[in-house]
Amino acid sequence: xxxxxxxxxxxxxxxxxxxxxxxxxxxxxxxxxxxxxxxxxxxxxxxxxxxxxxxxxxxxxxxxxxxxxxxxxxxxxxxxxxxxxxxxxxxxxxxxxxxxxxxxxxxxxxxxxxxxxxxxxxxxxxxxxxxxxxxxxxxxxxxxxxxxxxxxxxxxxxxxxxxxxxxxxxxxxxxxxxxxxxxxxxxxxxxxxxxxxxxxxxxxxxxxxxxxxxxxxxxxxxxxxxxxxxxxxxxxxxxxxxxxxxxxxxxxxxxxxxxx
DNA sequence: ATGACGGTGTGGCACCGA
Numbered sequence: 685x686x687x688x689x690x691x692x693x694x695x696x697x698x699x700x701x702x703x704x705x706x707x708x709x710x711x712x713x714x715x716x717x718x719x720x721x722x723x724x725x726x727x728x729x730x731x732x733x734x735x736x737x738x739x740x741x742x743x744x745x746x747x748x749x750x751x752x753x754x755x756x757x758x759x760x761x762x763x764x765x766x767x768x769x770x771x772x773x774x775x776x777x778x779x780x781x782x783x784x785x786x787x788x789x790x791x792x793x794x795x796x797x798x799x800x801x802x803x804x805x806x807x808x809x810x811x812x813x814x815x816x817x818x819x820x821x822x823x824x825x826x827x828x829x830x831x832x833x834x835x836x837x838x839x840x841x842x843x844x845x846x847x848x849x850x851x852x853x854x855x856x857x858x859x860x861x862x863x864x865x866x867x868x869x870x871x872x873x874x875x876x877x878x879x880x881x882x883x884x885x886x887x888x889x890x891x892x893x894x895x896x897x898x899x900x901x902x903x904x905x906x907x908x909x910x911x912x913x914x915x916x917x918x919x920x921x922x923x924x925x926x927x928x929x930x931x932x933x934x935x936x937x938x939x940x941x942x943x944x
Numbered sequence: 945a946t947g948a949c950g951g952t953g954t955g956g957c958a959c960c961g962a
Contacts, residue, residue: 693961694951718961720952745952746960795961835962854962887962890949901962933950933962 685781685941686711687788689904690925691833691887691934694720695748698932699727705925706734711938712754713779715790717833719748726750743772749790749832751777757788765820767813774814776821783944786912787825789818791832798853807835811862818869826911827944830871833934834905836863838873842902844883854903871907874919874939886921887934895926906939915941 688711692698695716706714714736719726723742731738731752739757742748749772751757757777763769776789791814796807822828836859840846849855867873875884885900894900908916917940926935 697951718951797961833962889962890951892948894949903962930950 685786685944686938687713687715687786687829687831687906687941688936688938689715689717689790689831689833689906690936691717691792691904691932693718693932693934695727695750696721696725697930699730701925701928701931703730703734705922705936706736706752709922709936709938710735712781713788714752714936715788715831716750716752717748717790717792718746719743719750720745721748739775739777741772741775747772747792749773749775749792751775751788751790753777753779755780764810764813764817766817767810769810773810778825781944784827785825786941786944787821787828789821789828789830791830791834793833793835795835796853796859799851799856799858804853808858808862811859811865815862815865815869818866818871822869822871822909826909828909829906829912829939830866831906831937831939833903834863835903836860837901837903838863838876838905841882842885844885844899844901854901866907870910872910872913874906874908874916875902875921875937877913877916878919884921885935886937888926890933904934904937906937908939912941912944915944917942
């Protein structure tokens with residue numbers, strides 16, 4: 685089973701690229717973030733023609749998440765249970781495979797702007813709400829992946845300038861503590877289960893030729909539960925779509941699970 | 945460097961992302 689995450693930065697603009705990518709990478713599920721469109725504008729038919737069901741939690745202009753899957757999603761939950769949120773940032777669903785079921789939690793984590801701002805405070809509260817809810821989700825679903833755009837670098841390997849960006853947004857001790865709180869629940873960063881190329885990133889600024897200079901961050905993550913850990917075969921970042929015309933600023937990340 | 949680029953919605957720009 686292959687599950688992917690991709691922040692597409694507007695599905696209206698990126699639909700052709702998503703369809704091309706799915707044709708080349710027929711994954712079992714693709715979790716999207718930053719749809720930037722309301723549910724009525726979601727390209728349900730085009731994705732169905734490509735062989736995918738869609739569970740959608742859209743929002744006009746900002747945010748918006750969806751789970752595309754080969755088999756229909758069950759028990760869909762929108763946003764963090766127990767945390768009131770005006771913004772469409774989380775969608776969870778259960779997917780079936782011949783070998784069992786998989787709970788997929790897809791999140792577009794809060795950006796947070798800068799430490800000390802209201803948006804940073806919102807990010808911290810949001811992360812606390814997510815952690816609390818994930819404890820319950822994990823108890824109910826042993827086979828679980830939490831994936832998406834975390835807007836957090838885990839450590840110095842995840843950033844092109846660990847010194848210069850120390851304690852700036854996506855690099856603060858406070859954000860990383862919240863990430864570790866998810867790890868403590870029994871989740872594992874699938875990407876770091878394997879040897880990876882140095883300077884592996886999943887996001888590059890559109891400005892200053894950041895992609896060509898590989899000045900990026902690894903902020904898109906796939907965390908797997910304890911029960912899934914022995915099944916993880918690989919976890920990779922696909923930089924190819926970032927080389928397209930009109931690319932998203934993020935690259936898709938894919939985990940492969942054996943015997944599921 | 946309060947910049948850059950690219951998205952949205954609005955309206956000839958402002959706001960936001962990371």
